[in-house]
Amino acid sequence: MIRTLTATAVVALLLAACGQPEATPPASAPETPATPAPTTPAPDPNALTAGGYGPLRIGMTRAEMVTALGDDSDPNSVGGAEPEICDQWRPARAPEGVLVMIQDGVLTRISAASPSTLKTDRGFGVGDTAAAIKAAYGPLAVATPHKYSEPPAEDIFVWASGGPATAGAWVDDAAARGVRYEINGEGKVSIxxxxxxxIQLVEGCS
Structure with missing residues (x-):
């Protein structure tokens, strides 16, 4: 009798279990969308850099430069006493205020003065303050006295490569590349x- 009751109880329990609805698994929490990684803004292709500007690269030949931005916009201008050795002028398709320097048939310098609105790859151009430039570059910015004007006029050099081991020393290495901010008597960039x-030459080709 005990065995019969036990068997009957087991069957009843099994039937009761079969009649229960299946347990519903807990809903998973919605996935949090991944935060996109910050992107670095693309450099301005027309920024002035130690290596050049736009299609102009320091070290290219005069012929290559003329192909890129055109010949002298004023053929009657005299950019240097000996233009076959050193000449300075504005290419026909260059922005206003931009001058190129050609030495021995090679592009060696690009200069931007008013009314140019061009900026360097660090965002500085004509009208920006010497203080802001020094703060941005830190110890890389080396200030030297202006040749003709009293302070706050000065020259601020930032050499990207081949710079002098001693601040203010003259750089002769043709492979050196840098930026010079010419600061006027108001403490602002003039060129x-x-x-x-x-870039160290203070009177055009001399």
């Missing part, structure tokens, strides 16, 4: 020069 050792 930006980019290129090789020619």
């Amino acid at each position: 930006v020069h980019v290129g090789g050792p020619a």
